[in-house]
Amino acid sequence: MNKYDVVVIGAGLGGLTVACQLAQANKKVLLVSSGAGTLLLASGCVDVLGFQPMDSREPIKNPLDKMATFLTENPNHPYTFTGQENMETGLNAFLQLVNRSSLNYQGSVHRNWLLPSGIGAIHPTCLAPLSLANGDLSKGGTMLLVGFKELRDFYPMLVSQNLNEQKLGVQADAVTIDAPAPIGGNMNVTPIELARAFEKADFRREVVKAIKNSKVIKSSGKGYDRFGFPSVLGLNRHAEVLADLEKQLGKTVFEISTLPPSVPGRRLFEGLRQTFLQLAKGRFLMGTKVVDGTIEKGRVTQIRIDTASELKTIKADHYVLATGGIFGGGLQTDLTGKIWEPIFGLPVVSNSDRHTWFADGFLEPQGQPVNQYGVKINAQMNPVDESNQPLSENLYLVGAIIANSDWTRGRAGEGVGLATAAAVIKQISG
Ligand SMILES: Cc1cc2nc3c(=O)[nH]c(=O)nc-3n(C[C@H](O)[C@H](O)[C@H](O)COP(=O)(O)OP(=O)(O)OC[C@H]3O[C@@H](n4cnc5c(N)ncnc54)[C@H](O)[C@@H]3O)c2cc1C
Structure with a gap:
């Protein structure tokens, strides 16, 4: 059995940035992922907040100017738990990470580029x-x-x-x-x-x-x-x-930007993967599925990964769940309308009536109901149950697995991944 400081599950933008930053902080990290996540579908840009009111056709110039009204209308959005400081910290840490390589990202949380789609x-x-x-x-x-x-x-x-x-x-x-x-x-x-x-x-x-x-x-x-x-x-x-x-x-x-596959998304994935490999004292297991995890007395004690010959047990002090929403595989569904989180069996906020899952258009300003589904968190970024009681003190959630993180709603996309990553780093590194 291997012992790590942190196991990060999922290599979308959320998981990759958390893993790189923890490795930078000298933690022994295992990054384990079944695939490359939605980076290969998305534009490769970091959207923090694009439209407010959400059905406005007028894009926002400075996302922070409109953040308070966005959060009044969306009180359970992950930004409520991360706060503005983690948005700024998360975006700055990302710029510092990616610009180590030749990726050359530009911008800040204080200003939106207005790009042609x-x-x-x-x-x-x-x-x-x-x-x-x-x-x-x-x-x-x-x-x-x-x-x-x-x-x-x-x-x-x-x-x-x-x-x-x-x-x-x-x-x-x-x-x-x-x-x-x-x-x-x-x-x-x-x-x-x-x-x-x-x-x-x-x-x-x-x-x-x-x-x-x-x-x-x-x-x-x-x-x-x-x-x-x-x-x-x-x-x-x-x-x-x-x-x-x-x-x-x-x-x-x-x-x-083009339709998928996204070349800028692929460059970003490769850039972060290389950065992690250069920094890491730990390992990156790509193409490996986490089958299950055990929570005992309010702490995760182990996860098990699928290898060619056996289910292998891995232990760590902290675990980060960055497995995405429906698109990333962090939530599973079936024909009956059931939606579940497959690794730890965490409770999912969802609606089992499949007729309510989708809005008419893909990029509806009010978002896609199905993208709102996910696991509720508290200010420590731990998963909580229906009555907001923490389920595990050493399990932290990042990105689209978190309830109410719909990237189409107000166009708050990868910004959620970076803000939640910053909040989790603070919890783990102190
Ligand atoms: C089509 C599309 C276009 C988008 N365009 C934009 C955009 O232009 N701008 C923007 O800001 N945002 C955009 N987004 C939103 C953004 O991509 C996502 O909100 C965000 O990337 C989610 O990142 P994540 O790290 O939480 O999860 P994901 O990127 O979904 O990654 C999840 C990771 O977990 C892994 N995983 C899942 N289950 C397991 C398991 N059991 N074991 C091991 N690994 C597992 C997956 O393989 C994957 O690596 C777009 C999303 C989509 C779907």
Whole structure:
């Protein structure tokens, strides 16, 4: 049986950041995860609060200005338990962590970037990689949005038309080019494949040539202030790809989020994974499921993981549950409408009538009821029962497993992961 200071379960943004920060604090950490979490679906940005009132079309400029009214309307939101200080601490610690690598995130909790989304809506977000932050719409000016015939889920014309109609002070044009070899002609290309192709200098040279030879460039007169691409500008060598395109085009280059799989999300996952491996005195078990955990006399005494030959018991002083909500696998459901937390059997706030689980649209301003389901916590970040009694003093919850953490409601997404991570670090490290 192994003995760790802390076992962190789940490698979404919540679990990865907690594990890295605890490793930085010299703790012996085991990070164990069945998969890579929702980072590979999300934009790679950290949304703290985008809209308040939630059904407003006007994005918030400074999330902290509207936080009090958001929490009055959502008194059980995880931010109520973390407080503003942990939001600031969590975002600053994240910036310090990711910028150890070449990820280069920009921003702060005091200001939202207003980024173009993959359909030309406004995406208000606090922290973004430089390549996405370069697309900030409040800078105004002219932009040419470039798409690829082979990338079927990104339509630059749709993005430019929607941006222009909103009269945001930007003037956007669009061009769709044929991707050069080896992508050209492959009509089922994913963002990840395009990102790999962009790491080759020949590919980039041909892309720039096709843009410069396009009709829209030849008829544009004095040219464009910025060039926008879908977020496919390299994986491991992203910084080099961005710098080279800016050099060849002579202008600022930015990325726009695509549908999944998310290349910026994958870069972030890889960056944090590498950081943990460099820092850790402990281990990272990826592709490993935690099957169950035991709570005795108000403390977790062990968890068991699934290995090829046996169920292996692991013990630690503290346990962090960062297994996400329905999307991440932290909550399980069945046809009867039952929703449960599969590792510790913690009580879940939910509604067993499946007809109430979903709002009509995916990104409804009031959120998705099913995303609100989760485990209740107290100010120590411990799980509590229906009458708010703590269930385990050495088990802490982070991210989307916490009740009322719906990321679509007010667009408070990864900010929840970072604020709850900061609160848990304080509890464990003192
Ligand atoms: C489609 C989509 C788009 C989004 N876009 C944005 C966005 O643009 N901006 C934003 O800020 N937020 C966005 N979000 C929200 C954000 O991604 C999530 O709220 C947040 O990432 C949740 O992180 P987490 O670490 O709590 O959990 P997750 O990312 O869900 O990770 C859970 C982890 O736990 C692991 N796990 C689960 N069960 C077990 C087990 N039994 N044993 C071991 N490991 C286990 C999983 O493999 C996974 O690694 C989006 C979410 C989705 C679904």
